[in-house]
Amino acid sequence: MKTVTSDAQVSYLLFPWYNKTMMSTKITVISVFLLIVKLIFPQNATEIVRKADAQMRGETMQAEIIIRTVRPTWKREMECKTWMKGSSLAMILIQSPVRDKGIAFLKRKKEVWNWMPALERTIKLPPSMMSQNWMGTDFTNDDLVKESSVVSDYNHTVVGDTIIQKRDCYVIRMVPKPEAAVVWGKVILCIDKKDFLELHSRFYDEDGELINIMNSDEIKQMGGRVIPTRFEMIPTGKKGQKTVMIYKNISYNKPISDDFFRLDNMKTLY
Template sequence: MIKAIQTLSLICGIILSTQAQDPKDIIQKSLDKVNGKSSQGEMEMTIVRPRYTRTMTMKSWSLGRDYFLIYITGPARDKGQVFLKRQTDMWNWIPNISRMIKLPPSMMGQNWMGSDFTNDDLVKMNSLVDDYTHKMIGSEKVDGIECYQIEMIPKPNSSVVWGKINIWIGKTAYYQMKAEYYDEDFELVSTMEASEITQFDDRKLPAKMVMTPINKPGNQTIMVNKDLKFDTDLEESFFSQQNMKRVR
């Protein structure tokens, strides 16, 4: 009898633990881990195509969810270009022609610098927490890590890029290990897979992310984090059009 009660208690505890996992809260925890209160990093992006491979290097800065800045450090033909997200606006500074371009919301779904990542992927214009509803749909191992599988559907009137996102997030460390991106008809467009868990500053994160379009054989984009620092001393004034022209 005592053993039966203990077994029942254990089962109930497992059920309650599972029910207590709020998918929206899991998404928020994963974003907090990736971004911190602020961040600064260096990355390398390799764009793979059937006939060529192109590599770019860049620096990035972020403050909360409203401010992102990316400065391209190479190759020479792209060096000096800067992308800025400031709240709901995004700009691109092109030094070769001394031109500042404001990117409209309609361009958030376009490929960034010829890669398989979108403008929204890089500057996170849309909020994975606020612009979507979240549903726990499963559990699965990705690259050896037990993950929650969460389905995200855009809220009515949300101006987002994707018709649906499925995302796999680590159960203990909240790593974003995999994502599937669907169009408005729920047709799979591309997948992202992360790997190479690495110590960056005060936390571990996947160092490598591979974005693969579904209907373009031989195409993929590989993003590798080389260095990341978190909770750095950044202010909103750093994320300005004036600073886009002088940041290095």
């Protein structure tokens, strides 16, 4: 029986060195092509936002925070302790000043509660209150307790690149999904390409007016990861007004029981 040999088989049998060279060339071409694709089509915008959120939040997070509210004629400082687990559980306890000591906020999934020791009352905050300023600062209730999710409640698009603090950053536009109950009509994020740090944010209302600008800096190793440790929220059109949030210390991924995030636990934290 006659055996039919293809040109490719003959080439391989007669010139094995040539075929190895061609195979190596093909692999090189593919590698270059994949690199070009990566440069032209960067990471998915939602995945970038997810990584930035995870970098700051962790699976669990416990922190001590200083919040300084600055106004043209006065300043105020608060110290808080916060616990977070995933994106659905969070607790904030105010430790000072004395008149506010013991005030606590609890988030469980889409519910947000506030314990007021002076009134001995627990109040459930309606969604309409998420856009209001938290404890007289320039952060909203939603900024602090994160009732909405930057990952699941918005559609994300990479709209450009920029450099902030000598770091290459993605510029990402976030527009709320039709069914999402969120505070902002649009958010622009600048996220560092190397460590996925959110370094600059702009918050717009439903009419497209710029309301708040947030800058993040003092990047350092804390809690076993690189994070910004100072956040400055500046409302537009309000000269001499801002709120600065500083992380004194932070720890990540230490076990926290779901049972910790209970309504009655707010009353006993302090």
